[in-house]
Amino acid sequence: MPDKNTTLGELNDLLGRLQRVRSQMVRDARDELAKTPAQAELINQYISEAETILYDALNRVPGQPEDDRGMSRLIGLGDRVASDLNETRPTALVPPYDDQISRERLTAVGDLYYIYQHERAGVFRAILKLQQLFQAGEIRLSDGPGALSLYQYDRKRVLRYTQRERRAAYRKVFGYTEAVPPAGAEPNTAFHALLSNFCQHVSRFFEDKRVSEVLRPDGVRETFGSMAVVRRSGLDLRHNLKQVSFGHVAVLRSEVMVLLQEAFDILGSHDVINLFGADNAWDVLEEMLTRYVREIPVTSQRSRMAVTGREILRWLSEDYLLSTVRIDFESLLEAIVDACDDWLTSAESVGLRYRPQAGRDNVVTFRPAALPRRGQAYPSAS
Structure with a gap:
């Protein structure tokens, strides 16, 4: 030696x-x-x-x-x-660059993405509208657990990041919303394209794998899918998230996750559920959005994007991408292949399309599939 x-x-x-x-x-x-x-x-x-x-x-x-x-x-x-x-x-x-990634910071980014998709689904808007109706006496809530929780919901305002601060964080980390990022920060406009690119390569890798298993049933040759392409797209996404995961992301994630849980406790309380004749908190949310906020709910799609997006980003926080043994790489990657397919399908269903601009192959724009009618929520990448 x-x-x-x-x-x-x-x-x-x-x-x-x-x-x-x-x-x-x-x-x-x-x-x-x-x-x-x-x-x-x-x-x-x-x-x-x-x-x-x-x-x-x-x-x-x-x-x-x-x-x-x-x-x-x-x-x-x-x-x-x-x-x-x-x-x-x-x-x-x-030391290799790709080995120097903080698992904890990428995990916090995954949780922030989960929060963002639920906020886009309308959870906080519905709660604030419900609170407004409760204070005005326009709904039949009085002294049940949901009514008490509505009263207590914003009593800890000093601990809560405001909507403006949350939107600024989303802009900084994901490039979503039109908010101004925190002073000195730039919007991470590349994130959505990199996440879409990674999901597409993972999906294509297993499509090629299934084709190769049909054409080569004896399994004597390796699959058609390219490990290098999947690895490179994943490392690009990891590198992008590393640059934006510093700062107050972890603290904001911790506080707003509590706020999100409290919101669902209110929506799922028995007096609020009975008020709307609903079966669960999600039904209450959709009723609030349709009846009072005047939006067309996209709760199912946003919920799936939240769950699968968080799963994908937390998978990237591990060192699975650095595996060079094909059987190990395929086995580890198989843990998120369904999540990638689900995320792509849900993203398309809410109007996110992969459309490179003419003459600018390295630029990706995301546009809604169709313009909404009057009173409908406008679907967009952010």
Whole structure:
């Protein structure tokens, strides 16, 4: 294993020997590879892991206080002067960018997306309208648990992020709404296109997998789907979210999740349910939106986008994308394939379309499928 006296020539010799081992293993397994090509992946994975071990050993070499990482030997100072480059000291690799992702921050972004979709579904608008009707005495609520909760709903106003602050956060993190982002921040307008792109590649990967299983029922060859395309689209989305996950996102998520739960407790209380002749909180929400807010509810679609979007973003917060073994990658990715298909279908049903602008292939716009009639809610990407 490499130590502080290992030279660049010795390291290159070790790496060259590993490549010769790779070639020998392929030649020895030639007959087996003809029958089971997937064995080649195991051979390559074995060599790649060995190379990683060598470079990790370089990172663990103990340094001395006067250690200059071999620069004096390279430039000709001191008593150990290199006569050629092979006698210089090898340098370890820097940590990969994609390994330096904070799981907690991406998890908070997933929860914020969940909150946003429920707010777009009209949960907070319905509660505030219900509270207004209750205070005016226009509905038959008096002293039940729902009535008491309506009274208490905004008593903790000092702890609640206002609608303006929430919309500014959505603009900063997702590029949604037309609100002005917090001072110094820019709207993350790339998010929706990156999320759509990732979901489409995941869906296509498993479509190709199903086709390959039909055409190659014996399973002797790998599937048609490209791991690299799915990985790259997922890493692009992770990188985008990393840049916008700093700040008060985690704190806002924690408070507003409580606010969202309290809102559903009110909608699901028995006196409010009985008032509308409903079966559950979602039915009450739809009745409020239709009867008093004058909107056409899209609660089912927004609810599915909330659940599946949160599931996808939380999956991305793990290191699953970095797996290089196909069977492992497929098995881990299968956990969100249904969520990706569901998200795409729900997004389309609320009017989000993938339409690149003419002459600008790298720009994606999202437009409603049709203009609403008078009094209807306007469906949009935000």
